[in-house]
Amino acid sequence: MGYIAAAFGVQGWVKVVADTEYADSLFDYSTWWLGRDGQWQAFELEEAGLQPKNVIAKLSGINDRDAAFALKGMTIAVPRSAMPAAEEGEYYWADLIGLEVVNLAGESLGRVDKLFETGANDVLVVRDGSIERLLPFVATVVLDVDLAAGKIKVDWGLDY
Structure with a gap:
């Protein structure tokens, strides 16, 4: 908080x-x-x-x-338990940390390590070993968040 x-x-x-x-x-x-x-x-x-x-x-x-x-x-x-439920399509950052991030090709980009705010949008910091990727948390990149499955589907390449 x-x-x-x-x-x-x-x-x-x-x-x-x-x-x-x-x-x-x-x-x-x-x-x-x-x-x-x-x-x-x-x-x-x-x-x-x-x-x-x-x-x-x-x-x-x-x-x-x-x-x-x-x-x-x-x-x-x-x-x-004291916090209100997140609105539809909204997430608490704490719920996103640790989720696996997978692209459209089924390739794992790593796991969400943390998030930060830029003013324009939030940014996922995705870590895969020593590789760190910064993905904007916007609808054109983040296609689906499945908290139950522990995965985030993104339109993002391994080489971006």
Whole structure:
């Protein structure tokens, strides 16, 4: 969902970089799970706000700058069960990571390693060993996503 970028002020607030379509959608969740190196801890969201360039939040038990600074770099997650179902033809990035990507010729291009947003469209980062391919997540390239089968069918060559 995002990560803690820095402490904000002296009363335990943190700056957050949201990895959601709308930054303020993080406010829909009363409990955030913060994690690093596989260790996760739940924090209640006490207050939150939007700044011109940041999301800021006050989490339970974090009452001073030192405690807020200790959270820097931690990943923010929420339980999948708390998230709304994806709309038809839309996918959570977490559901796409790890899927095999196969082209029209049946050739495997690798697996989705991660995604990123360019402003124009999302991009699949597909990794096959040491080979990394960047595929735009647009209808002319991504023809079918089959979550049940764990595959994405694309119109993309091995040599692109």
